Amino acid sequence: MQPPASDTAASALLEGLDSWREMPAAQQPDWPDPAVLADVRAELAGYPPLVFAGECDQLKERLAAAARGEAFLLQGGDCAETFGEATADRIRNKIKTVLQMAVVLTYGASLPVVKVGRMAGQYSKPRTTPTEIRDGVELPAYRGDAVNDYAFDAAARTPDPHRLLRAYHTSSATLNLLRAFTKGGFADLRQVHEWNRGFVTSPANARYEVLARDIDRAMRFMAACGGDSEALRTVDFYSSHEALLLEYERALTRIDSRTGTPYNVSAHLLWIGERTRQLDGAHVDLMSRVRNPIAVKLGPSATPEEVLALIERLDPAGEPGRLTFVSRMGADRVAEVLPPLVEAVRVAGKPVLWVCDPMHGNTFESGNGYKTRRFDDVMAEVRGFFEVHAGLGTVPGGLHVELTGDDVTECLGGSEQIHDGDLATRYETRCDPRLNHQQSLELAFLVAQMLGER
Numbered sequence: 072m073q074p075p076a077s078d079t080a081a082s083a084l085l086e087g088l089d090s091w092r093e094m095p096a097a098q099q100p101d102w103p104d105p106a107v108l109a110d111v112r113a114e115l116a117g118y119p120p121l122v123f124a125g126e127c128d129q130l131k132e133r134l135a136a137a138a139r140g141e142a143f144l145l146q147g148g149d150c151a152e153t154f155g156e157a158t159a160d161r162i163r164n165k166i167k168t169v170l171q172m173a174v175v176l177t178y179g180a181s182l183p184v185v186k187v188g189r190m191a192g193q194y195s196k197p198r199t200t201p202t203e204i205r206d207g208v209e210l211p212a213y214r215g216d217a218v219n220d221y222a223f224d225a226a227a228r229t230p231d232p233h234r235l236l237r238a239y240h241t242s243s244a245t246l247n248l249l250r251a252f253t254k255g256g257f258a259d260l261r262q263v264h265e266w267n268r269g270f271v272t273s274p275a276n277a278r279y280e281v282l283a284r285d286i287d288r289a290m291r292f293m294a295a296c297g298g299d300s301e302a303l304r305t306v307d308f309y310s311s312h313e314a315l316l317l318e319y320e321r322a323l324t325r326i327d328s329r330t331g332t333p334y335n336v337s338a339h340l341l342w343i344g345e346r347t348r349q350l351d352g353a354h355v356d357l358m359s360r361v362r363n364p365i366a367v368k369l370g371p372s373a374t375p376e377e378v379l380a381l382i383e384r385l386d387p388a389g390e391p392g393r394l395t396f397v398s399r400m401g402a403d404r405v406a407e408v409l410p411p412l413v414e415a416v417r418v419a420g421k422p423v424l425w426v427c428d429p430m431h432g433n434t435f436e437s438g439n440g441y442k443t444r445r446f447d448d449v450m451a452e453v454r455g456f457f458e459v460h461a462g463l464g465t466v467p468g469g470l471h472v473e474l475t476g477d478d479v480t481e482c483l484g485g486s487e488q489i490h491d492g493d494l495a496t497r498y499e500t501r502c503d504p505r506l507n508h509q510q511s512l513e514l515a516f517l518v519a520q521m522l523g524e525r
């Protein structure tokens with residue numbers, strides 16, 4: 072896109088960035104004091120960018136490659152990050168887990184893997200109900216650390232705009248560590264064994280060790296041939312979160328000096344959730360005006376007409392890499408509801424990237440009251456997603472998962488066979504259940520196999 076030609080064009084562009092204020096905006100907190108919110112907004116608007124527009128463009132190119140089947144997207148991290156868990160150990164374990172999964176996928180499928188964390192900004196959550204009732208007491212629902220506190224008392228649950236500032240600073244600290252880990256030698260492929268250290272021994276880890284030995288041997292071979300490339304020493308790791316809190320996202324939207332166009336500089340990739348993808352809503356409008364790569368979640372109620380209209384709103388020019396659709400249909404629905412959507416996009420000739428989120432359509436409450444998912448359902452949805460694309464001759468381009476590098480017990484099954492009764496052992500999520508380290512690796516091995524067969 073060219074810079075705006077005149078001052079009038081530039082001011083129209085800026086004005087457009089606030090059009091969403093006149094539109095219905097789902098899932099926004101009831102901020103109690105407009106004056107405090109205005110102060111916070113002004114402060115945020117003065118902070119430096121967390122990511123650079125050029126990096127967003129680079130990610131866009133890689134997503135375009137994934138849409139063509141020349142790369143594969145791996146996007147993973149917590150359902151909801153919390154301020155308290157933004158510690159070196161937790162962040163490192165998550166990065167290691169994603170790096171390990173990426174190596175398994177790259178090796179198994181001989182495809183470059185585009186690595187994106189649900190990290191460094193995933194501090195707000197859409198909720199099914201605006202309030203929560205416990206023992207007859209009704210309070211605002213927990214909407215993520217960027218909005219209110221998880222503790223169940225009136226003060227803690229009252230939305231506090233100052234939390235948006237903390238969300239920015241915690242994102243900044245997390246990104247700093249992420250950049251250090253991925254550029255400072257830790258992500259060097261010669262460390263491929265190192266990433267497996269510190270995790271409990273498991274069949275998935277053992278399988279990973281075998282693969283890591285193969286990679287080691289190949290690396291030594293390449294070095295001996297003089298092919299010791301820089302590309303093996305550092306990794307590009309991008310950040311993403313749901314663009315939910317419009318005041319935050321607007322304050323972090325800036326005009327890029329290179330192109331004179333707006334970018335959201337709070338993350339490389341932003342996505343619009345299943346609950347906020349209304350065509351005439353505020354979220355779609357704000358995201359239509361920034362030049363980052365954008366993703367949209369699609370649940371089982373999405374229609375082909377809606378999907379084509381979303382393309383028209385978010386990517387009218389058909390720019391490769393601009394738009395990703397994240398399918399989250401549920402294992403038992405994917406074969407029936409996904410094909411008409413993919414087919415409509417294929418017929419329209421639009422270059423979108425199709426990604427599978429096998430988590431959000433497969434959540435249920437266990438007999439003992441935990442929100443959970445079955446590893447087998449997760450796998451079944453991924454398999455269904457691949458089958459739909461195989462049937463239509465389209466590209467299954469990526470995987471979007473909720474995971475942690477820690478040994479939590481939040482999802483059922485996997486080869487360590489977590490049962491209902493085990494959920495209580497280490498159930499730590501503030502929102503949706505995540506695959507633990509071992510389940511994440513297992514998933515990567517299974518998906519690598521499917522990719523290899525593609």
Ligand code: PEP
Pocket residue numbers: 150197343344345346368369399431503
């Ligand atoms: C999420 O990604 O955590 C989420 C809430 O997903 P969805 O919008 O698909 O329900």
Ligand code: MN
Pocket residue numbers: 150151431473502503
């Ligand atoms: Mn979630």
